[in-house]
Amino acid sequence: MKKNNNLKVLGLITFITIILIIIITGFNNYFGSRIDWLAQHIMFPDYFRTLFYQTKELIPSFAFNIGAGQNIYYASYYGFLSSYTILSYLFPFIKMIDYMVIISIIIIITSAFLFYKWLINNNIKNNVSIITTILFLLSNALILHMHKHIMFVNYMPFLLLGLIGVDNYFHKHTKGLYIIGVFLMIMTSYYYSIGGILCLIIYGIYKYLSLNQKSNYKQFLVTGINLLCQL
Secondary structure (H helix, E strand, O other): OHHHHHHHHHHHHHHHHHHHHHHHHOOOOOOOOOOOHHHHHHHHHHHHHHHHHHHOOOOOOEEOOOOOOEEHHHHHHHOOOOHHHHHHOOOOOOOHHHHHHHHHHHHHHHHHHHHHHHHHHOOOOHHHHHHHHHHHHOOHHHHHHHHHOHHHOOOHHHHHHHHHHHHHHHHOOOOHHHHHHHHHHHHHOOOOHHHHHHHHHHHHHHHHHHHOOOOOHHHHHHHHHHHHOOO
């Protein structure tokens, strides 16, 4: 029943996402505005992929065709070594603009589903979790930025993965999901990962205090330092 419910929620999220995209773009336009897409979100990943196949190096030291030539790490802000960019290397036959549209839609659906799972894992009633997830999916920040400025929100699945990882750390004493979420969030967007890590720290403090209401400061510091050392 739990598996069937997950599939139903995933289907509902996908359906709402498609409807939203149709409302925003219609049937004749790409899901992606003309403000930054061609100049940043398409050009840079396409150049990274082209450079990879030219040099056969995952991490080349120099980018000859950016400006007058510069250190490749200057382009980190635009997603160099982002998991999405690296994944595109496996699909050289897909135009980058098509790839980014597909990956943007996947990010929205995945973010909403992970949000739902996070709520369910915290014993929120299923109906309340579904309604809250829909509100999250309809939020202007998620849809607007995926349509206009991908880098402002493409770390979201990994932030939510980190939140679930914090829950696992306290309830199951496992660190893997938390570490993976933080790592991928940093690699995807080192700039916005700072806020994401702060969010995880605040949530970790809340989680600890809610589960250990009679603990002392020493126990709190030991647990907090141990959690921070996983970053």
